[in-house]
Amino acid sequence: MTHRFDTAAPGDRTTPRILAEAHELIGAAARAFGHDEYARTLLAHCEYRLREPLRVALAGSIKAGKSTLLNALVGQAVAPTDATECTRVVTWYRDAATPTVTAHAADGSRANVIVRRGSGAHGLTFDLNGLNWNARGPREVDHLEVGWPSAALSQTTIIDTPGTSSLSREVSLRTARLLTPADVEDDARATPLSVSGADAVVYLLRRLDAADVRFLEQIGAGAGGAGPLGVVGVVSRADEIGSGRIDALHSARDVAARFAAELERTGLCQAVIPVAGLLAFAAATLRQPEFAAFEALSTVPAEDLGVALLSADRFARADIALPVAPELRAQLADRFGLFGIRMATMLIRLGARDSSALAAELAARSGIEELRSVLEVQFGQRAGELKAHSALSTLDRILAAYPGTEADRLRPRVRARLADVHGFTELRLLGRLRTDELPLPPPVLADLYRILGGAGVAAHLRLGLPPEADPNTLRATAFAAVRTWRGRATHPLADRATATACRAAARSAEGILAELPQPSHSQRK
Template sequence: MRTDARMVPGIVAEARQLVGAARQAFAGEPRPRALLADCARRLDQPLRVALAGALKSGKSTLLNSLIGQDIAPTDATECTRVVTWYRHGSTPSVTAYAPDGAKANVVVRRGGGTHGLTFDLDRLTWDTPEPREVDHLEVEWPAAALANTTIIDTPGTSSLSREVSQRTARLLTPADAGTDDSVENIAIPGADAVVYLLRRLDDADIRFLEQIGAAAASGDSGVSGPLGVVGVVSRADEIGAGRIDALHSARDVAVRFAGELERTGLCQAVIPVAGLLAFAAATLRQQEFTAFEALAGIPIEELSAALLSADRFARPDIALPVPPELRAQLAERFGMFGIRMAVTLIRLGVRDSATLAAELTSRSGVDELRSVLDVQFGQRADQLKAHSALTVLVRILTAYPGTAADELLPRVRTLLADVHGFAELRLLGRLRTDELTLPADDLAELHRLIGGSGVAPHLRLGRPLDTPAPELRAHAIESVRKWRVLAKHPLADQSMSTACLTAARSAEGILDLLNT
């Protein structure tokens, strides 16, 4: 039986050892030596997660909501046309980099009212005599959410400028985005995982997701890309025209998208998120809470008439117990859905700003997204980073045959061929949208066993943290037997049988880990 690469202790350590051996073998080859040095550094860095999607899909707003701080410009400025890396740093700084590595400090301006940050790229002072074109930006910020994850904000995939769209393609599938198939075209994918924002599921989205999926699945074929992809139905509050049930409508859309994407294996999950509401809730001000309290005190019919549109809500001739300027700010920060939700929650009994912020955050969908990202990306960070490094290592070894590094290739291919981690991620996505014909307790056990609540053995087996190893082994053995029997049940269809075999394989991986 093959051992699940994710279950093997020290997958990053093994990848680091293989990369190190290859670096020694290619000590005299400048190009592979530089690529392998990048691979080695990558294994020691935080997981890289890219936000991708069409123009105006809400990537920067979602980034701000995930971080809980206003650090990404959301207005349509020049900085939204380049790739921007958000890393953890002790002090805030923004640096522009040219293609040749030259750099310049970027002036950060904070707009008035609700306009947030702007990165001024018009007056850059480069560290070289000649002016340069900006290749990418790097933002360092002391945010806890960036300590273990680097987030990459990318230009829109459907930009009117082909060059702008290609910047995202080169980051996520660097070899596939080019036209040169030579050895010199080998490149490391910039991200280990992708959050892809969807407002519709059109042909452009499908093509780009297929490009990412093909890259991730073909380490020997000349391309290499991120392993995990999670879809987000972004700006979900707008799907229901800002109505109080907008997120329910968005969830129905997410289920439909997930069903279509599941058939092609392009996404592991699809989550509806109202990013604007999530960020506004994270930064809720007392003045705003007081305004919502005042609005909650007027008759429902009167407020409903005022909330027909954002423009109407902010009109000075509409008599409401909140100044027009503040109403305009509420509309810009929370949207119509957020205002309706906040007023409804206060009418239902919310009495302070902290409780309102927590309730709005919960209803925005961002907590669910954070949970999915933790289970599918954060807790699988080692596997994702190792996959990025090993796919590039395969390309180098096959492009430069005839060295001592040739003997490394079988082991690298074995690690990449072990796709049980992929099977778990796909099944987790299916369980979100497609109920298997299993009793509720068995469905819950299946979800735990394949890592839906975390990847540690005790979490997979549903046991306490201090459970002795012999007891965990006994539970794992019982799980292997149970799920293999269910897989062979005469009434189990192909989908059910595959799911049960995946669970059995996960239990076998736990046994392997406990026996090491």
């Protein structure tokens, strides 16, 4: 199955314009800096950021399940999930013709990394011992780059980060440097030009504590307001919340709802989704012998199987009489977890007749498809805007760091673009929509969320119309939306936050009208 984030919405002409303006401004800055090689190198990286796939970082506390979720999103075992040295450095996963793993030092030195494969859920390891650097002397690994043939990675570069709550301050700083460089204090590696390396963030939560909230606040304000605009929360390892019971995901959804309520008050996340990452990855890589084992286990009386599944160790014991070899049982527990085993056997009893049907059912129940849908709406359909925001924010910091040149005249234009691009305004409002506790009825808040693109950026989705709606219907509905939101914005009882949000909604509706084909003369009559 191919997984990807779509990078453009049908009929969206605004995003190419934003990208073109960003290219133009970066090019003008490069010409203005003349022979300053370092500044031009920074600008070349900035320009490349517009052309490469969207950068999405996976962040969260230690053992939150970031690498497992990455494997599930890609649908292949590309990231080590055991606690090895490679999980303590930032690792970039990009599409490539052949698999390669490269270690990078801070001074630009590189070394090839040996990849070792074993068995079970932790079968992939990057060996960082004895690296042969292309420079004299040993080097400290600054970050890893993994090239892997993948349809998902061809659309989205995924960045796996070390745990934010690591006992080692240096390990935690590696994530802070990537996502919140302006907030990293007393860090010798942080420079005035430090900028966020990600366009959007998926933040994994096992619980919601002060450290999570503080880090999410830093992401939102990172790099002087130039941090990633898109942040989606994931209640990770959701199957463990219910102690592996068959109703674990229901418990996880309750927890996600509580997390969402807390985060909505601060506007730190655009959505919070529960995901059983281990089950999602196992479903994507389900093998026929595993299906046959689940089939055999489904014949065991539910009470007897329940007793065997009291713990993973008990399930794999040789003295437990089950129609599956103990070694294979241990592998099932390692790959699927107790929740996955219970779910798989239940689904087979309910009618899953082959491995592909079982894999699809397990994936649907893991939450991974819901997460993909949210990521496509929040990140994929706005990829151009997210990348343009990152590039323009980086350009603004470069211009600030190199004053007194002809490039100074560009900074007001860059600041104006960052402030005026309506897509950026929509993203900020979607992230803070419920933060301001707007005094609007729930149906009006739902309309506001939709017109701002919270359910997708296509015209019919913004207007709440079916996909087959004709241009005349779209135009009439958009005209009505412009009038409605303008009226709400100018209502004498509307407070400042409400008026601002309503004006943004009216502008979104005006943007829809601008995108629609103009009616013919006969249609105007």
